Amino acid sequence: MDEVALRNEIRALVLETLMLSIPTEELTDERPLFGPEGLGLDSVDALQLVVAIDKKYGLKMTDQEVARATLRSVATLSEAVFRHRRPSQVSPNLNSQK
Amino acid sequence: MIVTLVTGGNGLLGQAIAQAMLDSEPDAIVWLGVRQNRDRADTMSRSHPERCRCVDLDVTDPTDWKRAIAEMESTVGRIDVLVNNAGHAEDGLLATLDPESWSRVIAVNLDAVFHGCQAVLPGMIGRRFGRIVNISSLSALLAPPGQTHYAAAKAGVLGLTQSLSKEVARIGITVNAVCPGYIDTEALESLSTERRQAALASIPMRRLGRPEEVASVVRFLASREASYMTGASIKVDGGIF
Numbered sequence: 001m002d003e004v005a006l007r008n009e010i011r012a013l014v015l016e017t018l019m020l021s022i023p024t025e026e027l028t029d030e031r032p033l034f035g036p037e038g039l040g041l042d043s044v045d046a047l048q049l050v051v052a053i054d055k056k057y058g059l060k061m062t063d064q065e066v067a068r069a070t071l072r073s074v075a076t077l078s079e080a081v082f083r084h085r086r087p088s089q090v091s092p093n094l095n096s097q098k
Numbered sequence: 099m100i101v102t103l104v105t106g107g108n109g110l111l112g113q114a115i116a117q118a119m120l121d122s123e124p125d126a127i128v129w130l131g132v133r134q135n136r137d138r139a140d141t142m143s144r145s146h147p148e149r150c151r152c153v154d155l156d157v158t159d160p161t162d163w164k165r166a167i168a169e170m171e172s173t174v175g176r177i178d179v180l181v182n183n184a185g186h187a188e189d190g191l192l193a194t195l196d197p198e199s200w201s202r203v204i205a206v207n208l209d210a211v212f213h214g215c216q217a218v219l220p221g222m223i224g225r226r227f228g229r230i231v232n233i234s235s236l237s238a239l240l241a242p243p244g245q246t247h248y249a250a251a252k253a254g255v256l257g258l259t260q261s262l263s264k265e266v267a268r269i270g271i272t273v274n275a276v277c278p279g280y281i282d283t284e285a286l287e288s289l290s291t292e293r294r295q296a297a298l299a300s301i302p303m304r305r306l307g308r309p310e311e312v313a314s315v316v317r318f319l320a321s322r323e324a325s326y327m328t329g330a331s332i333k334v335d336g337g338i339f
Contacts (some may be wrong), residue, residue: 044265051223 007078014074017052018045029075038073046071053077059084099123102320103170103177105131105157105214106184108139110283114309115181117319120146129170129177131155131184154205157184157210158270163217171221179229179320180218182255187285189244194262200247207251211258219266228271229320232259233312234331236279240339252277256331263329272328274319279335282306302337 001009011027014020018041020027032038034046049071050061059081061067070080102119106112107130116128128150130139136152143150153170156162170177188208190201211232220247222228241249256275263273280286280297286306289297298304312334318324319332333339 044268047265048223048269051220054220055224 003078003082005048006082008075010078010081011074013052013056014077015048017048028076029078030073032073033071049077057081057084099125099127100178100218100320101127101129101170101176102179102181103129103131103153103218104181104183105155105210106233108132108137109183109185109285110137110138111278111281111285111309111312112181112183113138113142115183115316116142116149116150118310118313119179119181119320120149121316122321125149127151127174129153131157131166135156157182157214158205160213160216163213163276167217167221176225177218178222178227179231180214181231181316181320182214183233184210185233185235187245187248187284189248189255189288191244192246192247193307197249203247203256204251204254207248208254208258211255215258215262219271220260222271223269228266228269229324230262230271230273230314231258231319232273232275233316234259234277236277236333236339237337238277238331239333259331260329267328272319272324274324274327274329275331276312276315276319277331277333277335278307278312279333279338280306281309281312281334283309300338301335307334307336323334 001038007029011024014033016025020039033041034074050067053059053061056071070076100123104119107116112130116130119128120126126149130142130150130152132139132152133156135312139152143152151208153166155166167177183227184206186203188203190199212276215230217229232255235252237245237249238252259273259275280301286294291299298306315332315334319327
């Protein structure tokens with residue numbers, strides 16, 4: 001699965017897991033998931049996402065700091081899943097965002 | 099089909115809860131968490147070979163919880179209901195209480211509830227459904243002398259229940275507690291005749307409770323009918339408190 005497809009899959013996963021009733025296009029790659037400037041998700045939403053990502057991709061986020069960074073946006077989530085699936089590869093596109 | 103894990107599955111209360119859950123639906127499945135003593139649990143399992151099984155579980159060990167949950171989920175796919183029923187009491191006055199006794203009582207009665215909830219929650223969150231019923235005690239609300247550790251642990255269970263219930267309420271998981279009073283189980287066997295008579299005199303109903311009378315409350319809290327109840331502590335004590 002390429003990056004774009006993965007991002008779209010994760011975008012759908014976020015919307016479905018958290019039962020968010022916003023149009024898909026409003027959940028852009030870079031839109032913060034948490035905080036007042038983003039979707040305004042909270043720690044319970046984060047918990048659900050951690051479980052959903054583990055269940056679907058086998059990516060475990062046991063370290064709170066790592067989880068916080070990973071759950072920042074659809075883009076960061078996708079990057080983490082991409083790396084988890086292919087540890088030897090880093091997406092140049094995703095990497096350039098740093 | 100509803101799948102339930104009852105810890106302390108060999109005790110009389112655990113047995114009654116397991117039976118109530120087996121009776122709740124024709125295809126209900128019950129796991130009995132057992133450790134050293136398992137004679138009653140094995141008998142129940144043999145009586146319902148398709149619907150009741152035993153699983154070795156040291157409730158104080160988070161690693162053992164992970165192993166046991168993995169074993170159960172690989173067999174039946176999920177756990178819908180966790181009944182944290184395992185308990186342990188060692189009465190003694192605080193002034194002379196052995197710190198190890200304190201630790202043992204806290205480990206079985208409080209730490210184990212934490213470990214159990216943490217072990218089942220990922221599955222429940224993923225399925226957006228779950229029922230957790232924690233067996234506390236009347237001692238949490240009306241602590242007698244000699245039970246500082248037991249009462250503290252059981253009161254801790256009520257706090258855990260309230261807090262966790264708020265954390266997972268919107269995910270379809272309910273967390274409630276039951277506070278049994280004097281119930282006719284092995285836990286009362288150590289009472290002297292005098293203390294037993296004093297206990298009976300303190301009960302407005304003038305009798306001990308039966309394990310089945312606690313189990314029926316647990317069964318309700320575990321049911322889909324209890325969908326709007328969470329964070330509750332229900333006492334089942336014949337009217338003492």
